[in-house]
Each structure stands twice: as structure tokens, then as C-alpha cells.
Amino acid sequence: MPRYNLEGQVAIVTGAGRGIGRAIALRLAREGCPVTVADLDGETATQVADEVRDLGGQALPLQVDVTRNEEVQHMVHQTSEELGSLRILVNNAGIGAIATLLETDEETWDALMNVNAKSVLLCSQAAARQMIKQGGGGRIINNASGAGKIAPGKGMPLGAYAASKHAVVALTKQMGLELSDHGILVNCVCAGIVDTPMWDLIDRETAAQQGVPVGSVKAQAVAGVPLGRIQQPEDVANLVAFLASDDASYMTGQTYNVSGGLLPY
Numbered sequence: 480m481p482r483y484n485l486e487g488q489v490a491i492v493t494g495a496g497r498g499i500g501r502a503i504a505l506r507l508a509r510e511g512c513p514v515t516v517a518d519l520d521g522e523t524a525t526q527v528a529d530e531v532r533d534l535g536g537q538a539l540p541l542q543v544d545v546t547r548n549e550e551v552q553h554m555v556h557q558t559s560e561e562l563g564s565l566r567i568l569v570n571n572a573g574i575g576a577i578a579t580l581l582e583t584d585e586e587t588w589d590a591l592m593n594v595n596a597k598s599v600l601l602c603s604q605a606a607a608r609q610m611i612k613q614g615g616g617g618r619i620i621n622n623a624s625g626a627g628k629i630a631p632g633k634g635m636p637l638g639a640y641a642a643s644k645h646a647v648v649a650l651t652k653q654m655g656l657e658l659s660d661h662g663i664l665v666n667c668v669c670a671g672i673v674d675t676p677m678w679d680l681i682d683r684e685t686a687a688q689q690g691v692p693v694g695s696v697k698a699q700a701v702a703g704v705p706l707g708r709i710q711q712p713e714d715v716a717n718l719v720a721f722l723a724s725d726d727a728s729y730m731t732g733q734t735y736n737v738s739g740g741l742l743p744y
């Protein structure tokens with residue numbers, strides 16, 4: 480059952496081929512949004528678009544590298560051509576990398592900053608220009624992370640990832656101000672320990688570095704979650720759907736936690 484009145488509100492979700500992005504695409508489709516399922520992996524994008532159609536929704540699968548400006552421009556153009564006026568952009572695509580800051584090489588730093596931070600700028604610029612041309616405003620929702628607000632921790636070698644996610648929070652704050660005259664509301668979500676392939680990677684690689692059993696890093700992280708369970712991608716999608724809705728029409732430039740109580744502020 481749809482909760483919000485998003486019928487016909489065209490959305491783009493990046494990194495929507497799996498994990499949190501997939502859950503967001505499916506949730507927005509259930510709310511009535513025609514949705515562009517954009518992912519670096521064209522095969523998974525097609526699979527999720529099929530899932531949207533199975534729900535009775537409208538979907539456009541696109542293989543897109545969000546770090547490449549020409550592909551981003553194409554994504555926005557194709558969406559407008561095939562689905563109609565663009566109203567919602569969800570900047571979700573992201574990557575992780577496990578290394579202490581002392582061991583982070585330039586290649587890793589550049590990859591994290593490009594995929595996690597630069598893409599938010601490029602996709603938001605392209606989408607906002609389209610929304611301004613159309614008139615009538617829009618929504619940009621960025622998927623940062625708890626690591627966008629706090630240090631991941633002494634035993635969690637995610638420093639460069641955290642720097643890239645802090646950048647997403649900063650982009651959200653300033654973009655919310657700059658686009659306010661156009662009625663384009665920009666907000667950000669910060670999740671905790673979400674059960675996706677990304678956390679499997681964090682667990683595996685951190686466990687290997689620390690010489691502890693696979694699964695133990697994740698188990699220890701989840702043990703610290705006040706609500707006592709690992710987060711599901713749908714928990715994030717719930718907040719994104721709300722931020723896309725009319726109920727969030729007086730909110731912009733803000734960053735909201737959905738983390739089972741893990742994040743203190």
C-alpha cells in the first residue's frame with residue numbers, strides 16, 4: 480500500500496542495482512514513482528527494473544558510471560525523455576575501502592572521493608538544471624552514512640570513506656541553501672550497519688587485517704546497535720520515501736539519521 484502521494488513523480492536512483500539503492504527504487508515505485516534504475520552494473524539495473532515492473536511500476540534501467548559527467552548528463556536526459564519531468568534524485572551510489580589513513584594510497588582516496596562525493600555534485604548539478612528548466616521544484620536526497628558525521632572508530636579502518644561521506648553532508652547543507660529559491664529541497668540520510676554486500680566486504684577485509692574470524696567484525700558492530708538488530712535496506716528506503724513526500728516540504732539542507740540509535744547526533 481502506498482503511504483505517500485508520489486504518483487507520477489519521476490525519480491532517479493543511482494547505485495540501484497542492489498543493496499540500499501534497490502530497496503529505495505522498489506519503495507519509490509510502490510509509492511507510484513516511475514523510476515530510473517541507474518547502476519554501474521547494467522545487468523543488476525535491468526533485474527531491479529524487472530522487479531519494479533513486476534510490482535506494476537514503470538522503470539528505466541540504465542548502465543551509468545556516476546563519476547563520468549557525460550554519462551550522468553545522458554542519465555538525466557534519457558529519464559526526462561522516457562519517463563517525463565524529473566522530480567526526485569536519490570544519490571545513493573557508493574563504494575567502501577578498508578585501509579587505515581596511514582595506509583590509504585592515492586588511488587583509493589581518489590576512487591572514494593570520485594564515487595562517493597564528486598558523483599553527488601555531478602548528478603545533482605545535472606538533475607537540478609533539469610528541474611529548474613521544468614519549473615515546479617524537486618527533491619534531491621543524498622545517501623551519506625554515519626561515517627559522514629563521526630569517526631568510524633579506532634578499530635574500523637574507514638577513514639577515507641568517512642572523509643568522502645563528510646563531503647556529502649557538506650554538499651547537502653550548501654546545496655539546500657543554493658537551490659532553495661527554485662523549490663528544490665536537498666536532504667541527506669545517514670544509516671548505520673546495513674545488511675548489504677558493502678558491509679560483507681567491510682567485515683571480510685577488516686577481519687582479514689585483524690586476524691579475527693569472518694563475521695565477527697559485523698557481529699561486534701551490530702552488538703553496539705541500541706535497537707539490537709542489523710539494519711535492513713528498507714529501513715533506509717522508509718526515510719527516503721518520507722523525504723521525497725509532501726510531508727517533508729518544509730525540510731531542506733538537513734541530515735537525518737536512521738541507524739537504530741547508533742548515531743548520537
Ligand code: NAD
Pocket residue numbers: 493494495496497498499500517518519520523543544545546571572573574594622623624625669670671672673674675676677678
Ligand atoms: P552496495 O555495495 O551493496 O551497492 C552499491 C551499488 O552502487 C552497487 O550496485 C554498485 O554497482 C553501485 N555503484 C558503485 N559504483 C558506482 C558508480 N561509479 N556508478 C554507478 N553505480 C555504482 O552498497 P550499499 O550498502 O547498498 O550502499 C549504498 C549506499 O549507502 C552507499 O553510498 C553507501 O556508502 C551507503 N551506506 C551504506 C551503509 C551500509 O552499512 N551498507 C551504511 C551507510 C551508508
